[in-house]
Amino acid sequence: MKKSLAILMLMGSTSFAQTxxxxTLEDIFQKGTFDTKTVTGLRSLNDGKTYVSIETNPETHLKYVARNNYSDGKTIGAIFSEKDLFYKGRKLPVSTNFNKDERKVIIADEEEAIYRRSSKANYYVFDIATKKITEVSPNGKQLFATISPDGNKVAFVRDNNLYIKDLNTEVEEKITQDGEKNNIINGGTDWVYEEEFSFAKAFFWSPDSKSIAYYKFNExxxxVYSMTIYEKLYPTEYQYKYPKPGEKNAIVSIHLYDTQQKQTKTVDIGEEKDQYIPRIKWTQDPNILCVFRMNRHQNKLEYLFADAKTGNTKVILTEENKYYININDDLTFLQNGKQFIHTSELDGFNHLYLYDISGKMIRQITKGNWEITKLYGVNEESSTLYYQSTESSPLQRDIYAVQINGKNKRKLSHQPGTNNATFSTDFSYYILNHSSAKSPAYITLHDRKGKLVRILEDNNQAKTIAQEYGIKGSEFFQFTTSSGIELNGYMVKPVDFDPTKKYPVLMYVYGGPxxxxxxxxxxxxxxxWFSYLAQQGYIVACVDNRGTGFRGQAFQKCTYLNLGKLETEDQIEGAKWLAKQSFIDPDRIGIWGWSYGGYMSSLCITKGADIFKLAIAVAPVTTWRYYDSIYTERYLRTPQENAEGYDQNSPINFADRLKGKFLLIHGTGDDNVHFQNxxxxxxxxxxxxxxxEQAYYPNKNHGIYGGNTSLHLYNKMTAFVLENL
Structure with a gap:
């Protein structure tokens, strides 16, 4: 009897321990209970044998830049620490933003965010050998401060003008004079380039430090778009230039400043003004700049080579696409000066191609019904390329090496999931960051053959905490639509999931191109938050509709000229498929999304009103007529050319079809998807x-965060789901 009681007690305690x-939402949005660790400040050094990271001394609690051996992953010394970074009584943050020869470090202090990729700060240059700290400029905060390759100068932008600071003489030179807010920008991008071409710094040192190539935007x-800012007694208007579809864009020109002759040349990019220059990049030759020129429809891309002495150009490569061309940063000029590598969807999937310097294709390097997702670099001594791809599955990422001739391909990552790599300068080692839907980041150091050298971060604590809270990740599924299209999805189920029960479902959608x-x-x-909802008895599901990426051009670009139609059909089909599952309550299916996802959820609760009981739209586009020119015209062309494509899938035009519960949320200071939507x-x-129902967040941008904002937002959405689904 005593033995039986003891067994029962043990079983009870075990059951309790496993509960x-x-x-709580505070765990997620305030306490950082589930935060994972990474290797901070990771950067490979020029010697190819060591790398740096930012560490914290456990005794002094001071941060320092550690030099680590690739051979064993062990720290061999501190390059400098916080104690070296006091300037006029102020402690500067630790940085690993080295210049080319690794003798100096650029440090940004008191940063102020501007838009998604831009910020201004007080910049400083720290000389590692002498410990000298030089203030880049005492005349106001700067943007994009960048040390020249030879380490003697710093270029930066302030008040829409481009400057150079000589670190030896400490003389500040203003190299453009016409910068003016909402008129002329030198050395930085306008809002729409920053958002849609994914770069904000728009000047680039030549390899020999003798020239700077820079953009000029004439806005x-x-x-002008105006946003009301509700902070003072009398609200103010924030005004900035924002080109909407079919409206005028900024006129962009490219210029070359000779730092020795103090002269500026204008690059010949043609007479057409209504075009895009989505990238410029120096070749290995400091006298040749490569300029990407793209038409406004974004279906024709030309590579121009510009002579840095004269500004004269010639077209060396032209690529056209019947839909549109995606811009990336994979273009790599080989050190031999005779060839370059770039990625293209020429065969319907994104692959690597080798060209000679005249623009003649030598070969397609990779092939298959899968996509290159990142080019890490080229080891020219061994003629080896290193890249990330979807070859295993569109849901996964793996790291590969292949010869430039396309032979001897080998896989460097072996754990299924998402793998990213940081290679040593000579590619003899790499640091692998692996995670999966069920496991947080696992960071390891490997030699060139893939042999494990050391585990740098296992995130065991994060795994333990996830287990304690019953966070078990998502389960993947596939289904075939009535159109014969196979779609991928995932579910997050309650930890005590019972297949004999009927669960309500909240679908999460983004769905953009x-x-x-x-x-x-x-x-x-x-x-x-999905795991939190699962603890409340919900299943959270997500389906990637047609138009989403990494399954080839045909799947992604089939939504061209008709955004929203096929995507909404697929989400409705996803809901119908879920409704047929024995463990799902078909009368309790909701959907929510943010940004493009807010657009999708708004369409689903109107066009798919008989399917969804509830929808939440956060910061949604509600008509593409209100969004920006570059993004929208890439997929729809202009309203003047394609009015139906804009209006036949605008939630505004289907408001009368709304059924079910609907919550509309937006930040009033959203510079991206305007509150106007x-x-x-x-x-x-x-x-x-x-x-x-609707909720607005005063002065908050597209991310709707800051202070208690995220917590309040998710409390609002949680209550709406619990009350209505």
Whole structure:
């Protein structure tokens, strides 16, 4: 009897121990309970044998830049620490932003975010050998401060003008004079280039430090967008240039400044003004600049070689696509000066190609019904390329090496999931960052043959915490639509999932062109909210519709000229498929999304109103007429050319079809997807006499964060789901 009681007690204690802790929204958005660790400041050094990272001394709690051996992963010394970074009584942050010869470091202090990729700061140059700290400029905060390759100068932007600071004489030189807010920008991009071509710094030192190539944006004729800022007694208007579809873009020109002759040449990019220059890049020859020239429809891309002495250009490569061309940073000029490598969708999938310097294709290096997702670099001594791809699965990422001739391909990552790599300068070692839907980042050091040298971060603590809270990641599924299209999806189920029960489902959608949500990787706070909802008895599901990326051009670009139509059909089909599963309540299916996902959820609750009981749209586009020119015209062309493509899938035009519960959320200071979208959708719903709820977040941008904002937002959405689904 005593033995039986003891067994029962043991079983009870075991059961209690296995009961997951309750996730709170405070755990996710305030306490950092589920944070994972990484290797901070990771950077390979020029010797190819060592790398740096930012570490914290456990005794003094001071941060320092550690030099680590690739051979064993052990720290061999500190290059410098926080104690070296006091300037006029102020402690500067630790940085690993070395110049080319690794003798100096650029440090940004008191940073102020501007848009998604831009910020201004007080910059400093730290000389490692002498410990001298030089203030880049005492005349106001700067943008994009960059040390020249020879380490003698710093270029930066302030008040839309480009400057150079000589670190030896400490003389500050203003090399452009016409910079003016909302008129002329030198050395930086306008809003739409920063957002849609993914770069903000728009000047580049030549390899020999003798020239700077820079962009000039003339925004004079671009329409102004105004946002009301509600902070002072009388609200103010923030105004900036934002080109919407079919409206005038900035006129872009490219210039070359000779630092020795103090002269500027204008690069000949043709007479057409209504075009894009999505990239410029120096070749191995310091006298030749490569300029990417793209038409406004974004279906023709030309590579121009510009003579740095004269500004004269010649076209060396032209690529055209019947849909549009995606821009990336994979273009690599080989050190031999005779060849270059770039990626292209020429055969329907994104692959690597080798060209000679005249623009003649030598060969296609990789082939197959899979995509190159990143080119890490080229070891020219061994004629080996290193890249990331989807060859194993569109849901996964693996690292490969292949000869430039396309032979002897070998896989360097062996754990299924998402793998990313940082290679040593000579490619003799690499640091592998692996995660999966069920496992956080696992960071390891390997030699060139793939042999494990050392585990740098195992995130065992994060794994233990995830287990304690019953966070078990997502389960993947596939289904075939009525159109015969196979779609990928995932589910997050309750930890005590019972297949005999009927569960409500909240679908999560983004769905925009080239995007991906259904991926075998460890996700952040948003997916932790899904685990929180699972503890409340919900299943969270996600489907990647047609138009999403990494499955080839035909799958991604089939939404061309008709954004929203096929994507919405696929989400509705996903909901119908879920409704047929024995463990799902078909009458309790909701959907939510953010940005493009907010657009999708708005379409689903209107066009798919009989399917969804609930929808939440956060910061949604509600008509593409309100969004920016580069993104929207890439997929729809202009409203003047394709009015139906803009209007037949605008939620505003289907407000009268709304059924079910709807929550509309937006930040009033959203510079990206303007508050105007939700305002005008609200008006359409009101005029259709449709009940709905809405929440606005004062002065918050597209991310809707800061202070308690994220916590408040997710509390709001959680309550809406619990009450209505």
């Amino acid at each position: 997951p802790k309750k996730i 004079t004729n671009v329409p 080239g995007s991906q949500n259904v991926a075998d990787s460890w996700s952040g706070s948003r997916s932790l 939700s305002i005008m959708f609200s008006e359409a719903l009101i005029q259709a006499n449709k009940p709905f």
